Amino acid sequence: MTFTRIIVMGLMLMSAALAGAQSIESPKIVLNGVAADIVVADASPGQPLAIMTGGTRFATTADADGKALFKNVIASDSANVEVRNDAGDVIATVRVMSGWYSILPPLLAIFLALTLRNVIPALFVGIWVGAVALLGFTPQGIFKGMLDSFEVYVTRALADSSHAQIILFTLMIGGMVGIVTRSGGMAAIVSAVIKRANTVISGQVAVWAMGLVIFFDDYSNTLVVGNTARPISDKLLISREKLAYIVDSTAAPVATIALITTWVGYQLGLIKDAVDTIPEFNEPAYSIFLNSIPFSFYPIMALIFVLAIAVSGLDFGPMLKAEQRARGGQVKPPAAAGAAAASHDDLDAKPDVEERASVAILPILVLIGGLLVGLYATGKSSDSDSLRDIIGNADSYRALMWSSLCAVFVAAAMAIGMRILTVHETVDAWYRGVRAMFLAMIILVLAWSLSNVTSDLHTADYLVSILGDALPLGLVPAAIFIVSALTAFSTGTSWGTMGILMPLIVPLTWAIMQTNGAADPDHYYVLYSAVACNLAGAVWGDHCSPISDTTVLSSIASGCDHIEHVRTQLPYALLVGIVAIVVGVVPTGYGLPWWISLIVGLLILLLTLRFLGRRAVAQ
The missing domain is CATH 2.60.40.10 (Immunoglobulins)
Known part of the structure; x- marks a missing residue:
């Protein structure tokens, strides 16, 4: 007892x-x-x-x-x-x-990436420093932070189902490219396109146009256009850096402002949740999104600036040097230290194989068609759903995974069935294509891991706190653009930036409108511009950041050294972004009609290109 x-x-x-x-x-x-x-x-x-x-x-x-x-x-x-x-x-x-610790890891990663010209150690150091900051700068914290970098943050990045799907469909697309290239399909496409796009200018315009056609998803746009256009751009002596720039600067901008994309559902969900916190404002989310599009100055200007560069054949800054090198026959940068620098070098056609465009065209059509079917299947919930609702609600990651797997099966079946490759050669070609993506996948996982670190450090909250106080009403959209850009630049994710900031900026903008006696329909343009600036600023920051997943994917698909892609794209993105803010966002915040700002901004960009740009000559 x-x-x-x-x-x-x-x-x-x-x-x-x-x-x-x-x-x-x-x-x-x-x-x-x-x-x-x-x-x-x-x-x-x-x-x-x-x-x-x-x-x-x-x-x-x-x-x-x-x-x-x-x-x-x-x-x-x-x-x-x-x-x-x-x-x-x-x-x-x-x-x-102290708040400044929260921006130290991403800034350190970016500085090291640009200094070392190698993004993997830079990302790891950023993750490690972030983990140490969370634990405390002590000997124990330094050691435990190194372990947590893998045990906590890399593991969390890999455990995310959407991340796993991105890795799988990227590897599958790489495998498909390996098979169709080895089968002679890519060589046939290059030969066919070069008959029409047989100059640098026509080739660049063709890549830009392909980017507009695949408007419905930025990941598919990047991977399909980059992988398809790379052999063509190589033949035309267009640098890998220029290809990566065109691919990167059409994919997200067009997906941001198109009416039916995989971005729309996500954006509408964020807008609706944010607007629901404002009892006095009851405009539907899709109406707000549509009204915000004219104020999306950066995406619109970026698309037109890419076309201007493609049509004019003019370049400046690091891109001009890259193009001059390419005209001399060296399309890739000499220092191949980053992702995808040598990704596709061992993917040549089988010797003496007959070039057949159908071997590549059919798998690519299956990839695109399968993606559309997948988007429809995952987005349709009732018979009354409109096409806009279906695409907006679709699971693009699942659709891409399904379509890429089907494309691999079709490519393999054609290669074997047409007796172009044996089973062993087909598997080997698939593996070569997959292997070409491994280094880039490591970078992608590390970029996601750093994003998790910045989330735990509340980097976005700190940026909002230091930049969001005591703003004049007219400067609210510009401040939101800058905060969104800095957040996306520091965290490497435009979607994460939108998700973090949209719930904050909509109520903040409305509160400032009320304080200034402007919470009425005549001033709703300020709210529309604020929403647009959150989306556009996130895309701009993404374009400038070496730790962005979409920037990494553009490097992968284009077979470009990642740091060289960032270095050559940065001056163009900065120019368009600054013009978008100074000529577009700020004047419209004070009531100037958006179309006047857009026209003036485009004229400034074209004149800048005219005076700074030079035609590349072989060196």
């Missing part, structure tokens, strides 16, 4: 100890001066809890699940935020960190 009592008492004590082991579920850290929502887990249901910081007391009560939420806690200069029970005992703490 005594023994039983001891066991029962021991269990009760253990239960009490466990019940008292409250912990901070989120966030991992709190930035000094930046509002944060703090969630305490494992508290007793109904238990009163409080936080005292900076002379302000925050109080709440644990719910039935033992969770307590403190909203908008702003930390003072103390080392920790302490959660106390009703007896005044500290039951949980979360560390307070």
Whole structure:
């Protein structure tokens, strides 16, 4: 009996100890001066809890699940935020960190990538420094941060189902390219296209036009156009850097402003959720999206500027040097240190094989057609759905995975069935194509991992906090554009930037409109412009960032050294972005009609190209 009592008492004590082991579920850290929502887990249901910081007391009560939420806690200069029970005992703490630490990892990764001209060690250092910042800059934190870089962040990136799908369809497309190239299909397409696109200018325009045709998804656009156009651009002595620029600067911009794309569903969901927080404003999300398109100055100007460069044959800056090198017969940069620099060099046609365009065209049509069918299948929920709703709600990752797998099967079946390749040669060609993507996939996973680190560090929240205070109404869209661009540049994700900032910028813009007595239909253009600037700024930051997944994919598909792609694209993206802000976003924020800003901005871009641009001559 005594023994039983001891066991029962021991269990009760253990239960009490466990019940008292409250912990901070989120966030991992709190930035000094930046509002944060703090969630305490494992508290007793109904238990009163409080936080005292900076002379302000925050109080709440644990719910039935033992969770307590403190909203908008702003930390003072103390080392920790302490959660106390009703007896005044500290039951949980979360560390307070200076906000500038949150932007250190991405900025360090970008600096090292541009300095070392090798993105893999740069990304890893960024992840490591971010993990250390979360743990504390101590010897133990430095060592544990190195382990967490893989155990926590790389693992989390690989465990994400959408990331796994991106890896799979990218590898499958690489395998398809390997088969059709070895079968002579790509050589046949090159020969056919060169008969029409037989100059540098016509070739560049053809690549641009292909980018507009595949408008419905940026990933498919990048991978299909880049892989298809690369042999053509090589034959025409167009540099890999120029190809990557055209591919990258058409894919996301056209997907951002087209009426029916895989982006639309995501964007509409974000807009709707943000607008739902404003009781006085009840305009439908799709109407807001449509009204925001004229204010998307960067995507529109980027598309037209690419066409101007393609048609004129003019270039400037690092791109001019790359084109001069290419005219001399060296289409790839000499220092092949980055992703995809030598990706497709071992993918040559089988000796003496007959060139048949159908061997490549049919798998590519299956890839595109399968993608459209997949988008329809995953996006249709009822018979009343419009095409816009279907495409907007579609799961593009699943559709791409299905279509790429079908394309591989068709390419293999044709190669074997037409007796162009044996089974062994087909598998070997597929493996060569897949192998060409391995290095780039490592970079992609590391870029995702760094994005996870910046999420835990609340990089976006810090940028909003330092740039979003006391704004004049007319400058609100411009500030949102800059914050979105900086966030996308630092985190490497345009979709993540939109998801993080849209819930913040719409209520913020409306609040500033109310403060200025402008919350009326005559000033709704400010809100439309703010929404457009979130989307456009995210795309601009993505284009400028060496840690962006879409920038990496453009390098992969174009077979270009990744750092060289970033280095040559940056001056063009900066020029268009600055003109978009100064001539487009700011004047329209103060009421200038959007079409005047667009026309003036395009004229400035064309004149700049005319005076700075030079035709490439072989060196």
